[in-house]
Structures are given as structure tokens and as C-alpha cells.
Amino acid sequence: MLPAYITHADCSRHEMGADHPECPERLGAINDMLLTKGLLDYMNHYDAPLATDAQLARAHGTDYIHSILNSSPDEGYFRVDPDTSMNPYTAMAALRAAGALVQATDLVIAGGVPAAFCSVRPPGHHAERNNAMGFCFFNNVAVGVMHALEHHGLQRVALIDFDVHHGNGSEDILQNDPRVLMCSIFETGLYPFSGENSKATNMVNVGLPSRSGSNKFREAITSHWIPALDAFAPQLIYVSAGFDGHREDDMGNLGLVEADYEWVTKRLMEVARRHCQGRIISCLEGGYVLSPLARSATAHVKVLIGAD
Numbered sequence: 332m333l334p335a336y337i338t339h340a341d342c343s344r345h346e347m348g349a350d351h352p353e354c355p356e357r358l359g360a361i362n363d364m365l366l367t368k369g370l371l372d373y374m375n376h377y378d379a380p381l382a383t384d385a386q387l388a389r390a391h392g393t394d395y396i397h398s399i400l401n402s403s404p405d406e407g408y409f410r411v412d413p414d415t416s417m418n419p420y421t422a423m424a425a426l427r428a429a430g431a432l433v434q435a436t437d438l439v440i441a442g443g444v445p446a447a448f449c450s451v452r453p454p455g456h457h458a459e460r461n462n463a464m465g466f467c468f469f470n471n472v473a474v475g476v477m478h479a480l481e482h483h484g485l486q487r488v489a490l491i492d493f494d495v496h497h498g499n500g501s502e503d504i505l506q507n508d509p510r511v512l513m514c515s516i517f518e519t520g521l522y523p524f525s526g527e528n529s530k531a532t533n534m535v536n537v538g539l540p541s542r543s544g545s546n547k548f549r550e551a552i553t554s555h556w557i558p559a560l561d562a563f564a565p566q567l568i569y570v571s572a573g574f575d576g577h578r579e580d581d582m583g584n585l586g587l588v589e590a591d592y593e594w595v596t597k598r599l600m601e602v603a604r605r606h607c608q609g610r611i612i613s614c615l616e617g618g619y620v621l622s623p624l625a626r627s628a629t630a631h632v633k634v635l636i637g638a639d
């Protein structure tokens with residue numbers, strides 16, 4: 332069986348206005364690069380289903396879910412925060428994005444599908460249990476994690492987040508759940524200005540200063556993430572794959588290159604092979620300059636599908 336590539340055309344109908352960096356073209360750029368490199372031939376393609384209320388409610392309050400779905404404008408935009416707006420297609424895109432993680436979870440746990448890449452938007456890792464923010468509405472990866480725990484009964488699930496911004500929403504939803512280990516790395520001093528002083532018992536947060544570069548990034552992962560992951564022995568690994576730490580992406584200043592995303596994916600694959608038959612589910616988060624986004628995501632997917 333081949334790894335899964337899960338996306339949906341609805342995810343490209345959500346947009347937040349001209350010149351907004353979280354733009355529909357992001358998914359097309361990734362798809363085109365995967366196609367050009369021949370990698371799509373090595374993945375099974377799935378159209379993401381819509382997440383159900385019950386699936387979302389494992390990660391979000393029901394009043395919050397309904398407030399988002401009921402805020403969908405008939406035309407124009409409904410502003411959720413200064414950077415985050417809904418157009419008439421946003422609710423459907425957000426349900427597809429969360430549904431992709433549910434489907435990936437079902438496929439990988441059923442066996443046969445070793446890994447999955449969910450190329451979806453809107454992203455999710457800033458969405459808290461009851462709060463949309465930072466381009467995010469529903470926390471896609473948290474919906475997937477909770478589906479693995481509550482529906483499939485897994486006991487130990489790891490969530491990795493290498494987006495340049497701290498995944499405050501994932502931490503808000505999953506903090507202190509002993510079934511979850513969340514390992515994140517992010518640039519300090521950046522939105523959402525959290526993560527450095529977490530008191531949660533299940534978080535391995537590594538904040539790196541601006542211009543840390545490849546070596547510091549790799550050292551931090553080697554010394555902080557890998558021992559924690561090996562001690563936890565996850566049954567399934569999720570990845571919040573944000574590529575906005577790339578040096579050509581002006582959202583952050585970590586100074587990473589696509590070889591770093593290839594490197595970290597290889598380390599995670601090794602952990603997955605040691606503990607969970609190589610089972611990894613990756614979900615797109617940030618990455619806003621199209622060329623480095625596409626190159627970085629392709630380097631990541633190439634390792635996921637074992638073509639490196």
C-alpha cells in the first residue's frame with residue numbers, strides 16, 4: 332500500500348482577501364511541485380470528507396463550533412480576528428481540513444497505509460478549544476489526535492510541531508492529557524508569544540531565538556525531542572508541518588532550509604519505525620512564500636513516502 336495524499340478542492344475556495352499570505356495558491360504550489368517531482372505517483376489520493384460535529388467536539392466546545400459554522404457570510408468577509416476572516420467557503424474548507432485528519436487517522440490505524448500527508452487549509456494549530464485565531468478555525472491535527480484516542484482507543488499519541496510559530500491552540504486542547512506527548516520548536520518573540528513557560532506536564536517546548544539556523548534547530552531536536560519520544564514510545568505520530576521557518580519566508584527568522592525539513596522528517600521516521608511501525612500523519616500548517624513552501628513540503632513528503 333502507498334502513503335495517502337489527502338486534500339480537497341474546497342480547501343482552495345477559502346480566502347481572506349487580496350494579498351493575505353494564507354492564500355489558496357499555497358496548496359496548488361505544493362501539488363505542482365509534488366507532481367513535477369513525480370511523487371504523486373507514489374501516493375494514493377483521497378478527497379477529504381467533512382468532519383462531523385461529534386469529531387470536532389472532541390477538540391472544541393459545541394457552542395464554539397456552532398458559532399463558527401453560523402458565522403459563514405453569504406458574501407464578502409466576516410472578520411474573526413485582525414488576521415483571520417471567513418468568506419462564504421471557509422466553513423466548508425475548515426470542515427474538510429479537519430475531516431482530512433480524521434480520514435488519515437482511520438486509514439493509518441486500519442493498516443496498510445503507512446503514512447499520510449494532509450495538504451489542507453485553513454491551517455489549525457493556533458485554533459484553541461474555544462477561540463479562532465492566527466488564520467486558524469478548527470484545530471485539524473488535534474481533531475485527528477482526539478479521534479485516535481477516543482474513537483480508536485490508542486493510549487499514546489505524539490504530536491510534533493515544527494512551524495516557526497508556537498502551536499498554542501494544540502497546547503490549549505491537549506495540555507495535561509497523559510495520552511499525548513507534544514514536542515514543539517518555534518521562534519521566540521513571534522506570534523502568538525506563548526510556549527516558553529508552559530506548565531503542562533506533557534509538553535516539550537523548545538523556543539529558539541531569531542537566526543538560530545540549521546545547527547541549533549537540529550541540536551535542539553536531537554537533545555530534547557528524540558529522548559522524550561523514545562521514552563514515551565508513541566503508537567502513532569502526528570506532525571503539524573509548518574514551513575514558515577524557511578529562510579526565504581518572511582514570517583519568521585529561524586533561517587531554515589528545505590534540507591532541515593528533510594532532516595527532521597528522517598529523524599521522526601526513525602522514531603516511528605522504532606515504536607509504531609512507521610505510522611506518521613502529517614498536516615500542513617504555515618509556510619507562506621510559495622517557492623520555499625513547495626520545496627520544503629516536497630522534501631518532507633519525499634521522506635514520508637520513503638523515496639529519499
Ligand SMILES: [Zn+2]
Binds near residue numbers: 495496573575618
Ligand atoms: Zn506559522
